[in-house]
Amino acid sequence: MKTRHSRLGEPSPVTRAVTVALLVLVGLTMAAPLVWMVATALKSPDQPILDPARLLPRPAYPQNFLQAWNEAQLGRAFLNSMLVAGTITLGTVLTSAMAAFAFARLAWRGRDTVFLAYLGTLMIPATVTLIPLFILMRELGWVNTYQALILPAMFSPYGTFMLRQFFLHLPVEIEEAARIDGCGHFGVFARVVLPLAKPGVATLGIFTFLGAWTSFLWPLVVTHRQELYVLPVALSAFQELHSVQWPLLMAGSLIMIAPMLLIFVLGQRFFVEGIQLGAVKG
Secondary structure (H helix, E strand, O other), rough: OOOHOOOOOOOOHHHHHHHHHHHHHHHHHHHHHHHHHHHHOOOOOOOOOOOHHHHHEEEOOHHHHHHHHHHHOHHHHHHHHHHHHHHHHHHHHHHHHHHHHHHOOOOOOOOHHHHHHHHHHHOOOOOOOOHHHHHHHHHOOOOHHHHHHHHHOOOOOHHHHHHHHHOOOOOOHHHHHHHOOOOOHHHHHHHHHHHHHHHHHHHHHHHHHHHHHHHOOHHHOOOOHHOOOOHHHHHHEEEEOOEOHHHHHHHHHHHHHHHHHHHHHOOOHHHHHHHHHHHHHH
């Protein structure tokens, strides 16, 4: 009887088998594009790309990585992407955290109205503001500069909203204790709120970095000199008018996604914790 009651909540073997089979199927489906990318990156130009019977390269042609690196000047583009994505991430986290603290903890007239208006900008598609933003950059003389690549992307209504939700659920008593000890608004923000909201800050940083690292349209519009190209724009050199150099394009794409995988692996603990806290507190 004891054994029977201990197994009442457990799924049956058939249910477990079906669940595992479905998970394996979903995993294979999600891994298929990456497998095809790796296989294509290792094929020579004379090997078929879309032939299912010859998915694996025979023989492997790793020279594609070196050729892609040299032809598209991926070294300079890699450094540009690191500079742009890293600066955007730091700036977005800082501005979003400061704005979220002001909306969550500071009492000032019109706070809620301003916050709703700020959130309303999320409903405006980025393509709508593309031309006005480019005209602004042109009038400022910032076309073909790092300022144009970085500054417009350093402010995030979504990031402000997400961190505000974290700040609202932090214990107010800790902040009051810090104020009694002599901390002002900035001291409470820097020494109390930010350390307690580390999972949310890390999650926003990961999202921002991945978005900035893969950004293509705005860098394509605002930069015309190859020495300013970021990786997505530099890789477009392998897409010609009537053909695509698939092995070189896939080799360059693998080079581009390597830092993204590294960032996600290093920040996975904070990312998962931040998602869980957001789900519980939302």
